[in-house]
Amino acid sequence: MPTYREVLKINEQYAIDNSKEDSGVKLLMLHFSKMNSSNLLLSMDEEIPTEIYQNFLYGVDRYIAKNIPVQHIIGYEEFYGHKFIVNGDVLIPRFETEELVANVLMYYDEVFGSTEVSVVDVGTGSGCLAVTLDIEENNMTLTATDISVDALRVAKINNRKLKGNVTFIEGDMLEPLKGMKFDILVSNPPYIPNEEYVEDLVIDNEPRVALFGGEDGLDFYKEIIRNAESILNDKYIIAFEHAYNKAKQIKKIIKKNLHDVEIIQKKDMQGKDRMTFVIKK
Template sequence: MNYRECLMNAKKQMVARNLSENAAMLLMMEITGKENHDLYMEFEDEISEDVLKEFNEKFELLLTGEPLQHILGYEYFYGYKFIVNEDVLIPRPETEELVANVLAYYDEYFSGKKVQLCDIGTGSGAIAITLKKEENNLQVTASDISEKAIETAKKNAENLNADVSFLVGDMCEPLIEQNLKVDILVSNPPYIPTHEEVEHSVKDYEPHVALFGGEDGLKFYRVIFERSQLLLKEKSMLAFEMGYNQKENLTALARQYFPNSRIEVIKDMSGKDRMLFIFNNLGE
């Protein structure tokens, strides 16, 4: 069997099950270590027995709706390779934009100084580890309520040689218990409303504790806004990922807790409102 026959057959099966046909190509690319243009150049070449065996085994899992990242055991984020599994949320491309904006604002408002940053609900550690890798002047502490998630995050930090401290506990609490005072607070909290429909591959394979944010999706923002008052230095910055349709409600909520702060919503590359930034006493 050549690559063309294998991938055309796989594509038909994926379409028949209403699954993303691109996943089969991505799976073959990862198994062979080839870019898609290389595969297209070799479309008529015969597939080796080893590659075909591995592809077929993993493709059967793909047909069940299991995420490709879980089948492979990793996902790339900001150019770094992160272990992912059923205990952590798979890092999304839009979260890379949150990281990029945090780095840009750090440069603007903290001018290269050493500052303390915390990442609440770290999951795989993608945000915390990437920020540390990209800016060594950040002293990074990350927390998560899930011990298994923290185990995965620690492995990622070790694999990527990132000096990040990890704490287990509910939202801000383990940081408060450590009497930590932070300049930058970052979080990608669960923000999907409980009643909202989500894809089968997300609902059935990713941890619900990292997905759902109460009836209106804002439950964990409320918790962080309130409890962060015990964490933040006078001059500080908060950065959050948010749902594309939450701008009005979330900014109103932020104003309740931070009435004298500058509140800014940033659009992602698709033009959707996806990031909330809060700046405290940055003019002083």
């Protein structure tokens, strides 16, 4: 049998030749070998066992030839140090969204100190935002909404598996939250313009309802910003993730609808305008 090193080298090149991320091949090897990165590194010159080899090759074929995301093959995505179950009913959590979590926790400390707050995640998908915030900050009580029953099913599984305590509500945007009040609103809503090109790996495997945000990609931001104060207390934080080229337009929508607020826009680690925060003290 070939060694782990030989198998990885051949299949990483296979991925590159087919315009796929070679990092996906390593993730598949880690999954099927049941090793962490350190152990795999130490085992690189050992022969790969037949069963692991066959399962790995099957996984690589699904990833490269059948265009299935690695996360769907292994069944999860790592997010903020936690394993979130993902499938075709939810958007796969992106690395950039981890930065939104970190910033929400930071602004919570600045604005609310260590006091107890009520937080809502609008359009929760896999639950990665709501469940992570619930786990990471004991003083946050989380509620999460989604219009998709199938997405909520996945989010509830993640909440249970990760020992979160999030309350989930089915419904469209802020509609199911009428009569409720929150201190922090977080949302990473669908933001791809309806006619914008989306690569096949995404469009073939992730739910359209979680991807597209109207003609300009801003429909859900407009709706949330227009109605946000109806479900927020006098002192609040709003936190959005958005497309890198929409920061100016979102700022304009905020200024039109919300007054006496501080607007903070931040770049992600790639230097792209990815996050907007609204603070009212």
